[in-house]
Amino acid sequence: MALDETRFAASCLAELSSVLQKKSIILGCDIDRVASYWDVAPTRALALLMPNNTSEVSEVMRICHKYKQPVVTQGGKTNCVQSANSNPEEIILSTEKLNQIESIDIVNAVASVEAGVVLQTLQKACLEKDMLFPLDLGSRGSCTIGGNVSTNAGGISVLRYGMMRDLVLGLEAVLSDGTIVSSMNQMLKNNSAYDVKQLFIGSEGTLGVVTRAVVKLVPKPLSCQTVLIGVVNFSDVIEILNETRRRLAGILSAFEVMWGPYFQAVTEDGGHSSPISRGHGYYVLLEAEGSDPERDDQLFQKLLEQLYLRGAIEDAVVAQSEADRIGLWQIREDFGVILExxxxxxxxxxxxxxxxxxxxxxxxxxxxxxxxxxxxxxxxxxxxxxxxxxxxxxxxxxxxxxxxxxxxxxxxxxxxxxxxxxxxxGIGIEKKQWLSQSRSETEISVMKALKHTLDPEKLLNPGRVFD
Ligand SMILES: Cc1cc2nc3c(=O)[nH]c(=O)nc-3n(C[C@H](O)[C@H](O)[C@H](O)COP(=O)(O)OP(=O)(O)OC[C@H]3O[C@@H](n4cnc5c(N)ncnc54)[C@H](O)[C@@H]3O)c2cc1C
Missing domain, CATH: 3.30.70.2740 (Alpha-Beta Plaits)
Incomplete structure (x- = not known):
């Protein structure tokens, strides 16, 4: 950094220190954290800020805007496209202290949460009140609601409940100049002109810092059936999918497939134990959750019977306990051995x-x-x-x-x-050169126009999604 830039950054940091508590700022040289879930390299940044509430986030952005200081927002740092990895010239805005579940409202089936709440924390809190927050992904123990919003996260229950966008009713976000846009709508229906919150969903932190959200809940299911099926051909997978959609309509909540080589790699000696033969071509992990245990069990048994009769199933194991169920899901979700x-x-x-x-x-x-x-x-x-x-x-x-x-x-x-x-x-840094394969030139120009309107100085997550 040139001398002028260093002085400029020092003035910016001094002003930030006047609006945040001392313990909410870590200077770059003192940051002792890895870059992300996927990258154990040390974090490089000018400083790491941990604001306590929306007004502190707003103050941070107002000051960074004044000094034209680039900011990268970090939630759980589990994204797969390097979008939250910082560089030495950026300030990190971590949402880790925005960690309050403000309310879980059973009558209206909504929860209001701060952006840094960890997904699993919200899931558990809802279950305690016999409600379910249905977004679910393997990184549930680390990823945050703000990160889920910003990436429009998917996961294992999309076929039943949709992606994060389908679960968000309201949002609060802070723009690059510190303006707070509060759109904490709680209603399912609200067609009062543009639905501004949609801009912040899936835009990977490039248009604003999400500080709070209102999300939809559903009643906690009363039954759960899980089965791991081994099959020979992909045509069997398709047959199982079609039959399952028909027979378990309304209660099917996950349909995951592992190709043979993946299954074999994660169940090798020292890995997960495999409850069925490791030699099948494909493995289907199927789960149904419903509200009538007896009826749901009958439907499930009938489905498996039919699939056996048709010869679509080569082998299968049904989870008999929650421990069995967790064991089956670990095969699908814990692929650490492949990353070694x-x-x-x-x-x-x-x-x-x-x-x-x-x-x-x-x-x-x-x-x-x-x-x-x-x-x-x-x-x-x-x-x-x-x-x-x-x-x-x-x-x-x-x-x-x-x-x-x-x-x-x-x-x-x-x-x-x-x-x-x-x-x-998402796109982040890793996929931005390929964006034009999936989005037209016109779509990308509209994206750039939105970015220019909301963040003309390109201060929020610069260089992510597009340049
Ligand atoms: C084991 C594992 C399994 C996974 N499985 C899935 C899966 O099934 N489906 C899926 O979709 N993803 C999956 N992911 C990817 C990842 O967990 C999701 O993208 C998740 O939503 C990221 O949340 P995060 O809090 O970690 O966000 P981060 O990684 O911290 O940030 C992601 C992006 O959002 C921005 N951001 C974060 N918080 C905010 C905020 N409050 N306001 C504005 N911008 C913000 C960041 O700047 C960055 O651009 C998986 C990851 C792992 C490690």
Whole structure:
């Protein structure tokens, strides 16, 4: 940093110190945190600020705006596209102290929460009141409601309850100049002109800092059935999906698929224990939650019976207890062993379910042709048309060009199916050069016009989503 810039940053920090408590500011040299869930490199930033409430967030933004100081907002830092990773010139605005659940209203089936509340904390608090906040993802123990809003998070219950956008009724956000936009609507219906809160959902912190939210709740389910099924072919997966949608209509809450190589990798010696043979082509993890335990159980048993009779199921295990259920979900959600040998690149694409088998086969072939020792692990929220891949090229250390070559292989094959390069993870820094494959020039110009209107100085999350 040049001397003038250093003085400027020092003045900005001095003014910030006058509006925040001392313990709410950590200077860059004292930040002892990793960059993100995915990157254990140390955090680099000018300073890390932890405001206690919306008015402190507003003051922070007002001062940063005055000094044209770039700010990156951080929730749980679990996003998969480096959008919350800071650089040495940025100030981090962490939402960790905005951690209050303000209310859980059973009659109106809504909760009002601050943005830094961890997803699992809200889920547990709702369950204690016999209500369910139905967003659910593997990072539930770390990700925050503000992060879920800003990424429009998806996860394992989208097929039943939708993405985060479908669960948000109201929001409060702070603009880049410190203006507070409060839209804490609690009603399901409110067509009073533009629905401004939508701007802050899925825009990855580039248009405002979300400080509070009103989210929808549903009654806590009274029954839960979970089964892990091993099948031979992808056509069996499709048959199970179609039959399940019909027979468990209204209670189907998750339909996840793991391709054989993923399942085998996470259940190797020392990994998760596998309750069924490890040699199947595909594994379906299916869950139903309802309100009539006896009837739901009958429906579930009938479904499995039918699928056996038709020969769609090769093997299956039904969870007999909550511990069994957790064990099955860990196979799907805990893929730590795959991340041990780096570099591993993560992909999150969406495309028509009918084209998935062909797309996965094509990409595996393309990656293998490029790097003969490569490994590709596929899994996903198949009922939502969403597949994740972990690709390990086994072709030397992580370099920008290796990552780019891998991206090109994965995304080129997707064009044919008009799929999206980002189903639920967003764009961040990692995918911005591919944005034009999934959004038209006109769409991107409208996005840029919105950014220019709300944040003309490009202070909020600069360089994320687009330049
Ligand atoms: C094990 C694992 C499983 C996952 N599974 C899923 C999944 O199934 N579905 C899915 O969609 N994602 C999944 N993710 C990705 C990730 O958890 C989500 O993107 C999550 O919503 C990010 O929340 P966060 O609090 O960690 O946000 P962060 O990573 O901190 O931030 C994400 C983005 O939002 C911005 N941001 C954060 N808080 C605010 C705020 N208050 N106001 C404005 N901007 C803000 C940040 O600047 C950044 O751009 C998974 C991640 C992991 C590690």
């Amino acid at each position: 040998d780096t570099p591993v690149f993560l992909y999150d694409v969406s495309l028509p379910i009918s084209s998935m088998e062909e797309y996965v086969d094509l990409t595996i072939k393309a990656v293998k042709e490029k790097w003969s020792l490569s490994e590709v692990y596929a899994l996903g929220h198949i009922a939502d048309g969403n597949i994740h891949f972990f690709v390990r090229p086994n072709a030397g250390p992580a370099t920008f060009s290796l990552h780019q070559t891998c991206d090109a292989l994965m995304y080129k094959a997707l064009k044919k199916y008009h799929g999206s390069i980002s189903a639920e993870h």
